[in-house]
Amino acid sequence: NAGVTQTPKFQVLKTGQSMTLQCAQDMNHNSMYWYRQDPGMGLRLIYYSASEGTTDKGEVPNGYNVSRLNKREFSLRLESAAPSQTSVYFCASSEAGTGFEAFFGQGTRLTVV
Amino acid sequence: KQEVTQIPAALSVPEGENLVLNCSFTDSAIYNLQWFRQDPGKGLTSLLLIQSSQREQTSGRLNASLDKSSGRSTLYIAASQPGDSATYLCAVGKNAGNNRKLIWGLGTSLAVNP
Numbered sequence: 001n002a003g004v005t006q007t008p009k010f011q012v013l014k015t016g017q018s019m020t021l022q023c024a025q026d027m028n029h030n031s032m033y034w035y036r037q038d039p040g041m042g043l044r045l046i047y048y049s050a051s052e053g054t055t056d057k058g059e060v061p062n063g064y065n066v067s068r069l070n071k072r073e074f075s076l077r078l079e080s081a082a083p084s085q086t087s088v089y090f091c092a093s094s095e096a097g098t099g100f101e102a103f104f105g106q107g108t109r110l111t112v113v
Numbered sequence: 114k115q116e117v118t119q120i121p122a123a124l125s126v127p128e129g130e131n132l133v134l135n136c137s138f139t140d141s142a143i144y145n146l147q148w149f150r151q152d153p154g155k156g157l158t159s160l161l162l163i164q165s166s167q168r169e170q171t172s173g174r175l176n177a178s179l180d181k182s183s184g185r186s187t188l189y190i191a192a193s194q195p196g197d198s199a200t201y202l203c204a205v206g207k208n209a210g211n212n213r214k215l216i217w218g219l220g221t222s223l224a225v226n227p
Contacts, residue, residue, distance in 0.1 A: 031212060043202075043217045050212040058214070090156060099145055099164050100206055100213050106156040 002026050006091050006105035013081045013112045021076040021108050023091030031094045032074040033058075033102070034066060036087040043090070049074055081112045115140045117205050119218035126193055127226050134188040134221045136203030141181045144213060145206040148177050148188050150199045151220070157202065161188070193225045
């Protein structure tokens with residue numbers, strides 16, 4: 001059972017560079033989410049997607065874009081990375097049929113220098 | 114605005130103790146509450162999910178209760194083991210338009226000492 005898979009696990013970027021974080025789930029879930037986790041601030045929602053073809057902003061969307069490529073995949077793009085985007089990024093998915101229990105990937109640790 | 118608070122922020126206990134972790138929330142209009150475990154440098158593992166209509170859920174040595182009226186949930190860990198050392202996070206599910214969102218506490222960092 002792969003569940004939710006994120007790539008890469010680690011990444012170092014220079015300020016101004018761009019990159020895309022990939023997320024895929026094999027549980028046939030409609031809802032997918034991107035969070036960032038920072039010390040002392042907990043998990044904060046960046047973007048979410050209720051279903052294929054839809055995306056909505058969360059609490060901290062500035063500096064990010066997302067694409068719900070299909071039901072399985074939800075990617076997060078940083079167009080011009082800034083040191084403030086140094087964080088651990090988590091992708092998650094959930095489904096109404098399982099009471100919206102959230103399942104998480106292992107995270108991407110991103111450092112912007 | 115929904116806020117979630119977890120107390121204590123950190124806890125250190127000897128092996129074998131029974132312990133209780135607390136989670137409180139300000140708005141009782143929730144659809145579920147979920148407890149997670151996070152090991153250092155790792156992702157989040159779902160431990161227990163309680164729907165808004167339920168009072169408690171059990172899995173092995175873990176028992177989670179939910180009291181919506183008082184805005185509280187507890188995670189009870191029986192006969193703690195060093196392998197239980199981790200951060201425990203509580204998340205409350207709220208409706209948000211056509212979707213549902215989780216509101217997170219900051220977690221309780223647990224150390225179980227042999």
